[in-house]
Every structure is written in C-alpha cells, then in structure tokens.
Amino acid sequence: MANSLLRIGIAGCGQAARIHVERLLKEPDVKIVGCADALRESAQALAASIAETSGESPAVFGDLRGLLDQRPDAVAIFTPHLLHYRQAMDALQAGVHVFIEKPLSTNAQEADDVVNLARGRKLKVAVGHQYRLRPSLVEARKRLAADAVGPLRLVTAALAQPWLARQQERGGESSWRFDPKMAGGGLLADAGDHLVDALLWTTGRPALEVFAVQSRLPSGLDVVTAAAIRLEGDVAATLALSGVSRGSLFELNFFGERGRIHATDALLEVDPGDGSPVRRVDLPEAAESVDANFLAALRGLGPLSCSAEDALDTVRLSEAVARSAATGQVVPLI
Structure with missing residues (x-):
C-alpha cells in the first residue's frame, strides 16, 4: 500500500469532517470515494466541496452500509460520539481501516471491543487525539520522561471555552x-x-x-466537570473543564521536586525552581497532522500517533470520572 492510491470514505459530514477532508486532500495519492450522513443534504454538500477541490465527485449515501459497499481502504468517522462504536465495528467487520475523531467511545467496554476486533482482523484504528502532535506537549512529555524537574508530585490540567454561549448564539446547533x-x-x-x-x-x-x-443546567446540559485523580506512582492530579468561560484556556502544569513545567497547546515554559527566571522553550512547527499520520501508518511508513489501544486509558478515565460524579463515590480503575 506504500505507493498506491488510498481510497477513503467519510462517515459524518459536518464541520469536523470538512476540516479533516481538507487536510486529507492535501496529501498525495488520496481519493475520497464516498460521503455518508443520516442528513443526506450534509453528505451532498461535502461531496460537492470535495468535487470542487479535487475534480472528482464522491458517491453520496444516507448510511455507512452504502459507503462500505464501495470497499474503501479506510473510513474516517466524524459522527456524534455515541455512534462511533457501532460504525467502527461495522467498518472493521467489513475489513476496512478506521480513523475515529475523538473520543474512541464513551464506553470502556465498547472501546475494548474495537481494540480486540482490530487486533483480530489486523486492521489499524487511529483516534484523533491531535494534541499528541503539538510540539509543546511532545516536549513536555520528553522532559518529564527525562526527570527534568525531579520526581513528579502534582499535575493540574484545565480547559475552558465559551462553548455554551457560542452555541446559544448559533441557535444551539451543537448543543x-x-x-x-x-x-x-x-x-x-x-x-x-x-x-x-x-x-x-x-x-x-x-x-x-x-x-x-x-x-449541569436545568435542561441537563453538562457544563462543568472537576476531578481529583491519583496517577500511578502516587502522583496527584486535578482536572477541570468548563464550557461557560468568557475566554479560552488549555493548560497543564507539572510540579516536580526541583521545578515546574507549564504547557499550553502552543507554548512551553520551564521554572527550574532555583530562583532563576522562568524560561520559555523554543518549539518547532508541528511536523504533521493526525490525518497525515494516519495515511502514513496505512502505507507502513510509521506508527499511529494514537491507536485505539493507546486511547483505551483515556476512555476508561473519562468513564470513571462520569461514574464518580454520578454516584458521589471514589471510583477505582484497577
């Protein structure tokens, strides 16, 4: 498959699909062979956009079954999250590689099923955890592995965005x-x-x-989540998410015995802990997108940045956070 045309099908044809398709079409030897969406108008609109860019018009389908009949090499899934499991399983059973926009699943058992089926069929399943390719987080991971700030003791992770306000402004289209x-x-x-x-x-x-x-709001919309987590090695971590912030934030702070690393999606700062100034680290440009990485892996040119197996721990922790919040109990993951 290294030097051959890759035939890709798209399941779910909303805004996320448009972003990923634009990246896919920039790669050589890629053809989008079909677009499937329960809202056929969305599939038609994406197909028209692809035809305008590539000069080739993909087939349009109202469900994944018709798309799989085209026998693509891979299917990229951008449907609502609770649909990921069934569609991934259907694609794998049809002998097709899979790219899934995060999350892999909202259920750990389902995620495990996807991993096992992919392993049994010797097929690749990539998960769109694109932050693994951000230079700031790549460098933070390297420095933590090298014990750059001493033994790790505490991690704080926070994300805030004005999503709810934006969706209300847009009429709740993604509520x-x-x-x-x-x-x-x-x-x-x-x-x-x-x-x-x-x-x-x-x-x-x-x-x-x-x-x-x-x-949550009275309507049931989930807007804020906070969690205290014990990581392996008795490292404490806090997680805080807000969808009702006036501004945007994505950051992680890693507190070691000798210093601190501060990482966002775009920068990395190191506090050596010896009284000298905090230093911002020069970072390279991102080397590739998750889409390019998936195509390279299909061609045998390197590993997936995040396989379904790699994503299992993320699904398990997210499920445990939700279960703990629902029950008011500490939830073990081992």
Whole structure:
C-alpha cells in the first residue's frame, strides 16, 4: 500500500469532517470515494466541496452500509460520539481501516471491543487525539520522561471555552455535545477528551482512582466537570473543564521536586525552581497532522500517533470520572 492510491470514505459530514477532508486532500495519492450522513443534504454538500477541490465527485449515501459497499481502504468517522462504536465495528467487520475523531467511545467496554476486533482482523484504528502532535506537549512529555524537574508530585490540567454561549448564539446547533443523554456524551466526552488524553500521555502514567463532580443546567446540559485523580506512582492530579468561560484556556502544569513545567497547546515554559527566571522553550512547527499520520501508518511508513489501544486509558478515565460524579463515590480503575 506504500505507493498506491488510498481510497477513503467519510462517515459524518459536518464541520469536523470538512476540516479533516481538507487536510486529507492535501496529501498525495488520496481519493475520497464516498460521503455518508443520516442528513443526506450534509453528505451532498461535502461531496460537492470535495468535487470542487479535487475534480472528482464522491458517491453520496444516507448510511455507512452504502459507503462500505464501495470497499474503501479506510473510513474516517466524524459522527456524534455515541455512534462511533457501532460504525467502527461495522467498518472493521467489513475489513476496512478506521480513523475515529475523538473520543474512541464513551464506553470502556465498547472501546475494548474495537481494540480486540482490530487486533483480530489486523486492521489499524487511529483516534484523533491531535494534541499528541503539538510540539509543546511532545516536549513536555520528553522532559518529564527525562526527570527534568525531579520526581513528579502534582499535575493540574484545565480547559475552558465559551462553548455554551457560542452555541446559544448559533441557535444551539451543537448543543448535543454537552448533553450526556444525547449523542455527544457531554462536555467531558467532547472537548474534555483532549485534556484527559493529554494528561495521561504527557505523564505516561495510568490513572488508579478518581473522585469527580459535575454541574449541569436545568435542561441537563453538562457544563462543568472537576476531578481529583491519583496517577500511578502516587502522583496527584486535578482536572477541570468548563464550557461557560468568557475566554479560552488549555493548560497543564507539572510540579516536580526541583521545578515546574507549564504547557499550553502552543507554548512551553520551564521554572527550574532555583530562583532563576522562568524560561520559555523554543518549539518547532508541528511536523504533521493526525490525518497525515494516519495515511502514513496505512502505507507502513510509521506508527499511529494514537491507536485505539493507546486511547483505551483515556476512555476508561473519562468513564470513571462520569461514574464518580454520578454516584458521589471514589471510583477505582484497577
């Protein structure tokens, strides 16, 4: 497959799909062969956009089954989160590689099923945890692994965005993302999944137990989540997510015995802890996108930045946070 045309199908044709398709079409030897969406108008609109860019018009389908009949090499899934599991399983059973926009699943058992089926069929499943490719987090992970600030003792992770206000301004077109009872799975499963994955991936430590609280609007929309987490090695971590902030924030702070590392999605600062000034680290440009990484892995040119197996711990921790918030109990993960 290294030098051959890759035929890709798109499941779910909203805004996220448009962003990823634009990246896919910039890569050589890629053809979008079909677009599927329960709202056929969305599939038609995306297909028209692809035709305008590439000169080739993909087939349009109202469901994944028709798309799989085209026998693509891979399917990229951008549907609401609670649909990820069934569609990934259907694609794998059809012998097709899969890219899934995060989260892999909102259910740990389902995520495990996807991993096992992919392993059994010898197929690749990539998960769109794009923050693993951010130079700031890549460098933070390297420095933590090298014990740059001494033994790690505490991690704080925070994410805040004015999502709720934006959706109200737009007429609530994506309010499903905040509702745990609907296809989005709530704030934690949506934007929060990036932060959960970044916390676990940069530290390289699985979570052992968690206690969490959540607050929601009277309508049921999930808007704030906070959790205290014990990571392997008795490292304490806090996680805070807000969808009702007036501004935006994505940051992690790693407190070691000799200093501190502060990372956002775009910068990295190191406090050596010896009284000298905090130093901002020069970072390179991002080397690749998750889409380019997926295509390279299909061609045997390198590993996936985040496979389904890699994403299992993130799904497990997110599920445990939600369970703890619902029950008011500490939830173990081992």
